[in-house]
Amino acid sequence: MMALILFRTFLTCPDACVFQMVQDPTQFDVLVMPNLYGDILSDLCAGLIGGLGVTPSGNIGANGVAIFESVHGTAPDIAGMDLANPTALLLSAVMMLRHMGLHDHADKIQTACFDTIRDKKVLTKDLGGSAKCSEFTAEICRRVQDLG
Amino acid sequence: MCFSTLLWGEGYDTTLFATIWTKPVLLNIKLTLVLLLSSVHLQQQGENIPPPAKYGGRHTVTLIPGDGIGPELLNHVREVFRFTCVPVDFEMVNVNSALETDDDMNNAITAIRRNGVALKGNIETKHTLPASVKSRNNVLRTSLDLYANVMHCQSLPGVQTRHKNIDIMIIRENTEGEYSSLEHESVSGVVESLKIITRNNSIRIADYAFKLARERGRRRVTAVHKANIMKLGDGLFLQCCREVASGYPDITLDSMIVDNTTMQLVSKPQQFDVMVMPNLYGNVVSNVCAGLVGGPGLVPGANYGRDYAVFETATRNTGKSIAEKNIANPTAMLLASCLMLDHLNLNDYASLIRNAVLTTMNETRLHTADLGGQGTTSEVVQSVMRVIQSKGQFTAEL
Numbered sequence: 234m235m236a237l238i239l240f241r242t243f244l245t246c247p248d249a250c251v252f253q254m255v256q257d258p259t260q261f262d263v264l265v266m267p268n269l270y271g272d273i274l275s276d277l278c279a280g281l282i283g284g285l286g287v288t289p290s291g292n293i294g295a296n297g298v299a300i301f302e303s304v305h306g307t308a309p310d311i312a313g314m315d316l317a318n319p320t321a322l323l324l325s326a327v328m329m330l331r332h333m334g335l336h337d338h339a340d341k342i343q344t345a346c347f348d349t350i351r352d353k354k355v356l357t358k359d360l361g362g363s364a365k366c367s368e369f370t371a372e373i374c375r376r377v378q379d380l381g
Numbered sequence: 382m383c384f385s386t387l388l389w390g391e392g393y394d395t396t397l398f399a400t401i402w403t404k405p406v407l408l409n410i411k412l413t414l415v416l417l418l419s420s421v422h423l424q425q426q427g428e429n430i431p432p433p434a435k436y437g438g439r440h441t442v443t444l445i446p447g448d449g450i451g452p453e454l455l456n457h458v459r460e461v462f463r464f465t466c467v468p469v470d471f472e473m474v475n476v477n478s479a480l481e482t483d484d485d486m487n488n489a490i491t492a493i494r495r496n497g498v499a500l501k502g503n504i505e506t507k508h509t510l511p512a513s514v515k516s517r518n519n520v521l522r523t524s525l526d527l528y529a530n531v532m533h534c535q536s537l538p539g540v541q542t543r544h545k546n547i548d549i550m551i552i553r554e555n556t557e558g559e560y561s562s563l564e565h566e567s568v569s570g571v572v573e574s575l576k577i578i579t580r581n582n583s584i585r586i587a588d589y590a591f592k593l594a595r596e597r598g599r600r601r602v603t604a605v606h607k608a609n610i611m612k613l614g615d616g617l618f619l620q621c622c623r624e625v626a627s628g629y630p631d632i633t634l635d636s637m638i639v640d641n642t643t644m645q646l647v648s649k650p651q652q653f654d655v656m657v658m659p660n661l662y663g664n665v666v667s668n669v670c671a672g673l674v675g676g677p678g679l680v681p682g683a684n685y686g687r688d689y690a691v692f693e694t695a696t697r698n699t700g701k702s703i704a705e706k707n708i709a710n711p712t713a714m715l716l717a718s719c720l721m722l723d724h725l726n727l728n729d730y731a732s733l734i735r736n737a738v739l740t741t742m743n744e745t746r747l748h749t750a751d752l753g754g755q756g757t758t759s760e761v762v763q764s765v766m767r768v769i770q771s772k773g774q775f776t777a778e779l
Contacts, residue, residue, distance in 0.1 A: 248668040252696065255647060255672030269607070272640045273665055280644035 251277060279304070286359050287350075289324035291332065299332055301325040315365045318357040320346060323373070345376035432497035432725075440725050443492040443499035444471040448478055449699030451502015453707075454714040457762045458500065461715065464766050464777050467722065467730045472496060476517060478505040486517050490524050499691040500721055502714075503699045515562050518697065523556050525691070527684035528582060529589045530555040532667050532695040539743030540675040540752055547674055550599065550655045552590040553663025555684055557582050560660045578614040578659060583621035589685075590657035591629045602626070604636040605658035605666060618659055643669055671696045678710025678751045679742075681717035683724075692721040707757045710749040712738055715765065737768035 245253075247270045253260065254274070258281055266274065279288040285305035293299045303321030311317055323346055330339035349355060355372040356362025364372075435441065444459075446452035462469055474492045476485040493499045504517040521527075530553040536545050563575040587604075594602050604622040608615035619636055626634035637645070639662045645652065646669050658666060671680045682695030694713040703709050715738050722731035741747050741764045748754025749761060756764075770776050 248664045248696065249698065251643070251665055252668040252672035252677060255669055256676060269661075272607075273643055276640035277643035277647060277669065280647035284644070284648065 247273070250274070254278065254281070275304075284359075285321065286318045287320045287324070289321055289328050291325065291328045293332070297332075299329070301329040301332070315367055316358060317366050318359050319366055319370055320350070341377055341380050342373070345373045345380060348376055349373050439468040439470055440498070440727075441470050441472055441496050442721065442725075443489070443496045443501075444473045445476055445489055445499060445501035445504070446473065447476070447502025447699070448505040449503065449701040449704045450709040451699070453705060453758065454709060454711050455500065455502055457711050457758065458714055458718045460762065461734060461766060461769075462718070465730060465734060465769055466775060466777060467727065467734075469722075469725070469727070471500075476504050478507055478517060481510060481514055483520075486520055490521060493521075493525060493689055493691065497689055498721060498724060499689075500718055501691055501693045503693065503697045505699045505701070512564070516560075519560055519562065521691065522684060525686050525689045526556060527686040527689060527691055528554065528556050528585055529685045530663060530667075531593070531683045531685065532670070532680060534667075534670040534674050534680060534695075536674050537679065537739070537742055539746050539748075540679065542673060542675055544650050544673055547650045547670070549650065549653045549670055550593065550597070551663065551667050551670060552586065552593065552655065552657045553667065554582060554586040554657075554659050555663075556660075558660030576611070576614055578617050580617060580621060583618045583659075584625060587622045587625035587657060590655060591625055591632055594632050594655045595629065599632070599655045601633045601635065601654040603642075603653060603656045604634060605639050605642050605656055605662050606636060607639050607662070608636075609638060615659065622657065639665070642666060646670065646673065668696050676710075676751050677713065678749065679712050679716075681713050681720055683717070683720050690721070690724050692717040692724075707759055708750045709758050710751050711758050711761055711765075712742060715762075733769055733772065733774060734765070737765045737772075740768050741765050 247266075250264075251274070254277060258278065264274065275288075275290070276285075279285050282288065285303070288304060289301070290304050291299055291301040303325050305321055308317060324343065327339045327343045327346075330336070330342070349369065349372050350360065353362070355364045355369055357364055357366060357369050432440070444455055446455050459471060472492055474485075474489045476489050489499075501521075504521075506516040506518070522530075530551075532551045532553070534547060534549045534551065536542065536547040557577045557579060559574070559576045561575055561577040563577070564572055566572045590602055594600075602622075604619055606615040606619050608619050622634060622636070626632070639658070642656075642662075643665065646666070650670070650673055656666060667682075668677075671677050674680065677694065677696035677698050680695040682693055682697070684691045684693070694717060696713075700709055716735060719731040719735040719738075722728070722734070741761060745764055745768075746754075747756045747761055747764050749756050749758060766776075
């Protein structure tokens with residue numbers, strides 16, 4: 234199987250990049266940058282897609298060693314109350330599955346998660362709903378089962 | 382005989398040079414009673430007195446066209462000024478960005494020192510030149526010690542944006558930080574860059590921010606930093622902000638880490654009032670804010686020092702790809718020229734031109750391509766001049 238990857242690289246300064254990102258983020262595909270710009274841009278993009286509650290991340294090292302994590306805080310004010318939105322950590326786990334080569338499982342869970350959010354029937358409080366964390370999770374599990 | 386006295390004011394660095402005649406003496410040389418109040422520099426930080434008008438009440442301003450869209454936009458500014466009979470004469474100084482020598486820049490800096498005020502387009506920094514050739518724009522800012530870059534980001538009713546009711550003042554330290562241009566490669570493949578944060582400059586910029594906030598009736602200043610990582614550098618900056626804040630009990634200081642700041646800006650920009658920050662974060666935050674209110678074609682910027690002021694577009698883009706196509710948005714440069722007129726105390730002219738630009742933007746809704754419109758640059762400028770004419774102001778011919 235021949236894979237054709239289109240390389241269109243262009244160099245841009247962080248200042249030019251950010252205002253283009255704010256005005257039309259869809260023009261960007263993959264961005265690579267040094268540490269500080271990455272810190273700033275990743276939070277900026279997280280803000281554009283709905284915040285840290287839904288943003289996954291992974292840290293990849295040599296020899297495939299990797300740590301996947303959500304980048305939001307520990308939220309001590311809602312800890313232990315079954316209120317948190319599990320999306321960020323769940324999607325980070327999906328990234329982990331892809332890293333391990335378990336693409337089918339990854340796709341299934343991601344599709345179930347996105348469909349639940351798209352449907353808007355069962356959403357946690359930060360997304361505008363009233364469901365508990367466990368209810369939201371149960372809904373995703375139900376959809377995974379339906380996807381077979 | 383005459384005696385000269387130099388007076389020093391306590392707490393201010395006031396230089397008052399007075400030559401007083403005590404006993405008139407007729408000499409062959411021309412004797413002149415001169416009370417010279419040579420540019421009384423009230424060095425209350427942040428207050429700078431614009432250069433006085435000379436030669437019949439007309440001001441001379443240095444004009445640096447720069448590269449890309451700069452020359453054409455500045456031509457339009459001159460056109461509008463000529464039409465409105467603004468008492469400003471421009472001294473044009475060209476800077477060739479392709480040359481490696483500094484002569485052009487030195488001429489420009491000398492001209493700005495002479496005139497005190499400049500209006501400029503962005504000078505391209507060619508990446509192909511050796512690393513020893515510094516960014517010309519940066520050299521200009523540091524040579525003239527234009528320590529405060531001020532940008533006022535406001536939502537415009539005529540421009541469609543995702544977020545509304547944005548009104549943020551961004552004050553960016555303009556001379557040090559990550560733009561110190563100090564880098565070295567002691568080991569091949571390992572480059573070290575020095576980020577310089579000094580107490581003096583941090584206090585200076587924080588004081589400027591708080592003074593400006595007080596003048597404009599603003600209530601809150603947010604210091605943007607990354608002191609959790611750069612504990613000494615940004616830690617010092619933050620500490621200086623807190624020290625200055627203690628002298629302004631009517632204004633609240635809060636602080637926010639830069640990555641969280643950009644996230645908050647794109648989700649809830651209305652929470653910000655005045656923001657103060659070191660150089661690089663200022664670069665990023667100003668561009669985010671420009672994007673939020675409609676793009677780089679709309680926002681003017683100003684660089685203030687103790688003795689000089691230079692006005693330009695806020696996001697300092699060369700706009701090479703749209704140069705000479707008559708599609709660039711002239712708003713930012715026209716509004717920058719209005720800031721310059723305010724600085725020269727020509728407030729009536731500033732208001733007239735500013736209102737005409739905003740009327741074209743918000744009421745006539747004649748927009749250039751960057752705002753999704755069909756108008757050309759010249760059409761927008763013509764519309765601005767027509768609005769000025771309609772106000773009954775004495776004008777030249779269209």
